[in-house]
Amino acid sequence: MLEAVKGVQGKKVINFLLNNAIIILLVAISIVVGILRPSFFSTLTASNLMRNTAARFIIALGVSGCLITRGTDLSAGRSVGLAACIAATFMQRSDYASKVYPNMGDVNILLVLLGVVLVAVMFGAINGTVISFLNVPPFIATLGMQTIIYGICLVFTGAQPIGGFREVYTNVASGSLFGITVLPYLAIISAVCGVIMWFVYNKTAHGKYLYAIGGNENAAEVNGINTRRTKIIIYATAGAMYGLAGFLLGGKAGGTSVNLGWGYELEAIAGCTIGGVSTNGGVGRVSGILVGVLVFELLRIAMQFMGVEPSYTYIVQGLVIVLAVAVDMRKYVAKK
Amino acid sequence: MSEYILEMKDISKSFPGVKALDKVSLKLRPGTVHALMGENGAGKSTLMKCLFGVYSMDEGRIFYNGEYVRIANPFDALRKGIAMVHQELQPIPERSIAENIFCGRYPAKLPGVVDHARMNAETAEVLKKVGLDPEPERKLGTLSVSQIQLVEIARAVSVGARIVIMDEPTSSLTSSEVSKLFGIIDSLREEGVAIIYISHKMDEILRISNDVTIMRDGQYIGTWPAGELTTDLIITRMVGRQMTNLFPRKENTPGETVLEVENYTSINPKSFRGISFNLRKGEILGVSGLVGAQRTELMEGLFGLRASVSGAIIYKGVKFKCSRPKDAIDHGIALLTEDRRRTGIFGVLSVADNISVASINKFHKYKLMIDGKKINELVEANVKKLSIKTPGIRTLIQSLSGGNQQKVIVSRWLANDPDVFIMDEPTRGIDVGAKYEIYCIIADLAKQGKSILMISSEMGELIGMADRIMVMCDGRVTGFVEGDEMNEETIMELATRFETEDEKYA
Secondary structure, three states: OHHHHHHHHHHHHHHHHHHOHHHHHHHHHHHHHHHHOHHHOOHHHHHHHHHHHHHHHHHHHHHHHHHHOOOOOOOHHHHHHHHHHHHHHHOEOOOOOOOOOOOOOOOOHHHHHHHHHHHHHHHHHHHHHHHHHOOOOHHHHHHHHHHHHHHHHHHHHOOOOEOOEOHHHHHHHHOEHHHOOOOEHHHHHHHHHHHHHHHHHHHOHHHHHHHHHHHOHHHHHHOOOOHHHHHHHHHHHHHHHHHHHHHHHHHHHOOEOOOOOOOHHHHHHHHHHHOOOOOOOOOOOHHHHHHHHHHHHHHHHHHHHOOOOHHHHHHHHHHHHHHHHHHHHHHHHHOO | OOOOOEEEEEEEEEEOOEEEEEEEEEEEOOOOEEEEEOOOOOOHHHHHHHHOOOOOOOEEEEEEOOEEEOOOOHHHHHHHOEEEEOOOOOOOOOOEHHHHHOOOOOOEOOOOOEOHHHHHHHHHHHHHHOOOOOOOOOEHHHOOHHHHHHHHHHHHHHOOOOEEEEEOOOOOOOHHHHHHHHHHHHHHHHOOOEEEEEOOOHHHHHHHOOEEEEEEOOEEEEEEEHHHOOHHHHHHHHHOOOOOOOOOOOOOOOOOEEEEEEEEEEOOOOOOOOEEEEEEOOOEEEEEOOOOOOHHHHHHHHOOOOOEEEEEEEEOOEEOOOOOHHHHHHOOEEEEOOOHHHHHOOOOOEHHHHHHOOOHHHHEEOOOEEOHHHHHHHHHHHHHHOOOOOOOOOOEHHHOOHHHHHHHHHHHHHOOOOOEEEEEOOOOOOOHHHHHHHHHHHHHHHHOOOEEEEEOOOHHHHHHHOOEEEEEEOOEEEEEEEHHHOOHHHHHHHHOOOOOHHHHOO
């Protein structure tokens, strides 16, 4: 009898540990590294963590909508790259020697931001339209778009790196609110995006439709939901996120090239799935995505502090992706 | 050697909330055709799936050639010499006929290397046997439905099966193909093969079977030699059941006509055609028919999920075009779909989300956001009104029982205040107690003046609930019954009134 009770409790504890494995991992990494390398707990580490995660979180937010509706967006990384290159072109100093458009005056930074976001939204809307109306599977549609955008970026930049930014641009990426180290602008912008997406997912009809389509697209159609329009909005919103992220990353890097953004879509998808976005559709929370993205960066920083050679980081990250999803799938398998 | 090649003893099988088989027995003699009969839902297919290893049974034993056997899966069944020609065929259309026939048991020269020459030669031979052109390398998907059915039979022949289960094998065959099939069956019988034959077509049964076993509501009724039976006798034994007070008292009074459908015809020539009927305010119109009668297809057509080529829907005196579900919903029509899992519930979403999903546009606040408080009020009110048993409104719907899931979907539509409710198999997969609750909800809706189109494969349920019943067979309406005519014999007769060849081409 006592044994049985113990067994049940043991099971409960194990379930609790597995269901919160990622958070526990986050905390465990921090504590262990913090004890071994006391300098780990510092405002500088926090600031670095936030700066490096900010753009990744924004990209992951964009991809999450596609994933929740059982789609994907492989064009994310290249969209980010194109947005960065366009922004860079319009944010060069007037006295910079190799300026792309030497005779162009200083363009308002907000105008540039709006411009790159609109370009990215357009590509996202095209993705959504192709997926909804031509019935091309999202994997293929966005794979094609990935290549197309890369080509456009090559044509646009002539494959030349772009540098020499105005201070107002680099400042967005390097500065922080009131000069406080733990309040970098990047993190604040990223947090605002998180709040907006949380609102969209939880408080709007569009958000409810998104989860409904992800949960059961056939049923969504029976219930009169315009699944095509909803999907176009989802992919266009994703585009907006990539545009913003590209703008921020360009300024952060201090110079851009066509290679910026390469592979970011996979990192974003990994972050989402680690954070509990189900590729079976209908499941995913903004808070989870944040955790998923943080795990990646925290692992990287922690291993840096421990003096592990950076190459090993990839092996560990790969293992984390697979294990996190394996642990997550348990929930669904058990319910059958 | 025992007298029987197969004995199934006291087989029981339950699904969540339903007892599909209750101590059913079947004895099969070698070299005979054994017909298995019963209404839709009587448990015939379930019994066969237990034999074929698709389902694992809860209780009972199977003896094959007098020996106790366990059949773990379809592959195991095939290896033992039991083959099944499926009601819903599951072939691989993009691969060749030969690969389909030898799927899972490819002949090999070297380990792992398929011997295509031998496979194709053997396929050609077996194709000739069933009267098909010997084209082993032809892509299966390029054949007609009836040819594919014959390929399935060829497959059963080629494995050298001693028992062949045929589940509605003639449902898509023309009469000349049917005679060809009967020829194959005769030659199999001469070779000592035993055939279990499931069909609704009485004349076929009486023509080819030796023994007939009848099932009803998951129970074994009896086995008789075919010679002792007539169509009437079979029908009486299939449907004859005591009706007690299983249904709520009806207090609805049908009023003026709300919905008229005229000559409605599907874009798919094999689906519904020339359908005309009308539905009155506060009326429950039952729709009866066998599997394949195209009832669900018709309802999905009316709801804008399937395309039509001709005919009209006249709603409250105005003709309207319904090209997508939203059109129907905007006109006040609701559809409770047949397959709750596939097109009804959003499994990973909460009860609250499932109730509000179709009416969310009515709950806007400041144009942008939705009014969570009002939605919660709606959900709480519905949970109470329909007494939905759920731990909370945030509980995922997939953890509720079938009956409660159905109530959630009913309340989803009620939030839109529809006038016409199409309910396709509203009590499928729901246990007996919950069924009565659903009946009460339906009766109550009719009393409030809602019009209800109720499709059901359980005739007892239609007779108990409907004011009138429309009977369909093979895509057509074959008749309406009301009053004293609403009995199972009359309905069954209408539901099996298949078109003869002459009528088809008239």
